Amino acid sequence: MAGALLATSIAMPASAQVGFGQPGPPQPTQQQAPPGMETHAASGADDPQKLQTQEPSLPADPLYIPPAAKKKIGTDSGLDEYEKGRTEEIDRDFYGLYYAEKSGDYQFRTAFPVWVERKQPQDRASLFGLTYYNRRSKEMDADVLFPFFWKLRDDNTYTTVVGPWMHRERESRAAAPGLTKVIGRHDNWLAPLWFEGKTDDGGGYFHVPPLLTFTQHTAKNGFNLVGPMFCKWKGGPSCDSRTADNLDLGLVPFYFYGKDDRSEYEIVPPLLHYYSYSDVGDSSVNLWGPVLREHSRESDVFNVMPIFWRNWGKNEDHITVFPLFHYGYDGPSNLLITPFFLNANGDKGEHTFATWGYARYRGRTELDMWTPLYWQYRDPDIGLDRKLFFPFFYRSTSPRHDDIAVLPFFAHFNRPNIRESWWVTPFFNHSNGLTGWETNIVPVFWLGRENNSSHLVVAPFLFDFASPKGRATVVLPGYYRFADRTEVSQLALNTYYHEKKVTGGRDWEFHLFPVLSYGESPNGHWWNFLYGMAGYTREGTMSKMRALYIPIKLSE
Numbered sequence: 001m002a003g004a005l006l007a008t009s010i011a012m013p014a015s016a017q018v019g020f021g022q023p024g025p026p027q028p029t030q031q032q033a034p035p036g037m038e039t040h041a042a043s044g045a046d047d048p049q050k051l052q053t054q055e056p057s058l059p060a061d062p063l064y065i066p067p068a069a070k071k072k073i074g075t076d077s078g079l080d081e082y083e084k085g086r087t088e089e090i091d092r093d094f095y096g097l098y099y100a101e102k103s104g105d106y107q108f109r110t111a112f113p114v115w116v117e118r119k120q121p122q123d124r125a126s127l128f129g130l131t132y133y134n135r136r137s138k139e140m141d142a143d144v145l146f147p148f149f150w151k152l153r154d155d156n157t158y159t160t161v162v163g164p165w166m167h168r169e170r171e172s173r174a175a176a177p178g179l180t181k182v183i184g185r186h187d188n189w190l191a192p193l194w195f196e197g198k199t200d201d202g203g204g205y206f207h208v209p210p211l212l213t214f215t216q217h218t219a220k221n222g223f224n225l226v227g228p229m230f231c232k233w234k235g236g237p238s239c240d241s242r243t244a245d246n247l248d249l250g251l252v253p254f255y256f257y258g259k260d261d262r263s264e265y266e267i268v269p270p271l272l273h274y275y276s277y278s279d280v281g282d283s284s285v286n287l288w289g290p291v292l293r294e295h296s297r298e299s300d301v302f303n304v305m306p307i308f309w310r311n312w313g314k315n316e317d318h319i320t321v322f323p324l325f326h327y328g329y330d331g332p333s334n335l336l337i338t339p340f341f342l343n344a345n346g347d348k349g350e351h352t353f354a355t356w357g358y359a360r361y362r363g364r365t366e367l368d369m370w371t372p373l374y375w376q377y378r379d380p381d382i383g384l385d386r387k388l389f390f391p392f393f394y395r396s397t398s399p400r401h402d403d404i405a406v407l408p409f410f411a412h413f414n415r416p417n418i419r420e421s422w423w424v425t426p427f428f429n430h431s432n433g434l435t436g437w438e439t440n441i442v443p444v445f446w447l448g449r450e451n452n453s454s455h456l457v458v459a460p461f462l463f464d465f466a467s468p469k470g471r472a473t474v475v476l477p478g479y480y481r482f483a484d485r486t487e488v489s490q491l492a493l494n495t496y497y498h499e500k501k502v503t504g505g506r507d508w509e510f511h512l513f514p515v516l517s518y519g520e521s522p523n524g525h526w527w528n529f530l531y532g533m534a535g536y537t538r539e540g541t542m543s544k545m546r547a548l549y550i551p552i553k554l555s556e
Helices: 002-017 067-072
Strands: 091-095 098-103 106-111 115-120 123-128 132-137 140-145 149-154 157-162 165-170 185-190 194-198 204-208 213-217 221-226 229-234 246-251 255-259 263-268 273-278 283-288 291-295 299-304 308-313 316-321 325-330 333-337 341-345 351-355 358-362 366-370 374-379 384-389 393-398 401-406 410-415 419-424 428-433 436-441 445-450 453-458 462-467 470-475 479-484 487-492 495-502 505-512 516-521 524-529 534-539 542-547 550-555
Antiparallel strands (some): 091 098, 098 106, 115 123, 123 132, 185 194, 194 204, 204 213, 213 221, 221 229, 229 246, 246 255, 255 263, 263 273, 273 283, 283 291, 291 299, 299 308, 308 316, 325 333, 333 341, 358 366, 384 393, 393 401, 401 410, 410 419, 428 436, 453 462, 479 487, 505 516, 524 534, 534 542, 542 550
């Protein structure tokens, strides 16, 4: 504050010398209405629109900014308005280090750098020796001995700072004509050791950083931290479970507790304790070490882990004593498990029994298992009967199929009128069905047809694949043929033939390596001997010949 006033006191003489406070450039004047004529906020609002008869003129200095506006550009803060009470007439005195200026009720004097003073209506500010600042006004007072002592008043707020100690207080004020109601508050600081205050929302704060103590509260919420202890709440003025609607508190890492309008919890890690309750479903969980208790409207649980487990509800009960037995029922169904056997009855009369080496099931379907040798499964609804005598015999019958396998010598899989397959050892297989047939002798012979496609493989010499779109044939080592609807390529020892459909006919060529080549197209033909030692080409009206590999054009 003292530095700001000092900068002002230094800058003011220079500005005064260049005409500070003189009137700005002339501004356009508004045309006065003749006497007796009524004026409106928007002239011409009640008259018909008139055509413009001359071009608008610009002010003499369109970039001129009034001094009051210039001070506020670039900031939205409320600046202290200097030079109140000035008039157009200015009286100045300047004697070496002494300068004085007077204009109306405004006065500025300085004996720089010992003394600076500014007087305005009901406002006086002085700076002595660049260290003591004094101000007296209607709304603000100040006594500052920089940087050790500050005593300030801003309206009804008083602030005192002595070194690291600060006290600020705002007095309460009732609402009155021209005045708004003000709620009192105060702050007391001994930085950085101690901070305390009362806020205008009915709350306050108290901080002692060296003791890790931080508290803050309003009339509706707050947060307290004292070392490892903490409390956060909403809906009340203090950390009290009887008044707060939402509360979380604890002593880290030993104890935690919380609640809101629908639930509550408690955690004690050293005791392996956890408790929670919720109004939703009237449910609760309570854990003490290995003992667990749960409750809801539908069921209850009581466990002593890992030995005893029990949960029950309406028309059901389940109990486990590990590792001796488990028993439970749910309506008409029940289950009993022991180390020796399992016995279960379902709610539709189905029954399951299992013990070491044998298991059976009776219900809509039937299953018998003599593990691992013999399994039999039956489904009377679809007439299915399936047997497995591991690993030699498999038999499955139903109205839809008839399968038998005597491994590894023989197998027959039959779906009547759809598909039938025979296996003799893993190497011979023959199958036929609605869309084709196939015979295989693994790994040297494959022959078959599927719809309009066929294949023949005699490995590793013959490969033939045919379909409506084309055919590929390979006979190693000297023959291959690939054909489709538009193109044929064939290689037989040292001969090569290629043919394809083109516009106007077909284009084909034949090569007898390395002696002779011949080809024709819809526009002509060509031949070569020894790849061009002698040759001839005709294409349309153009013809040329080759002699000793040199092309000679005969006609265009």
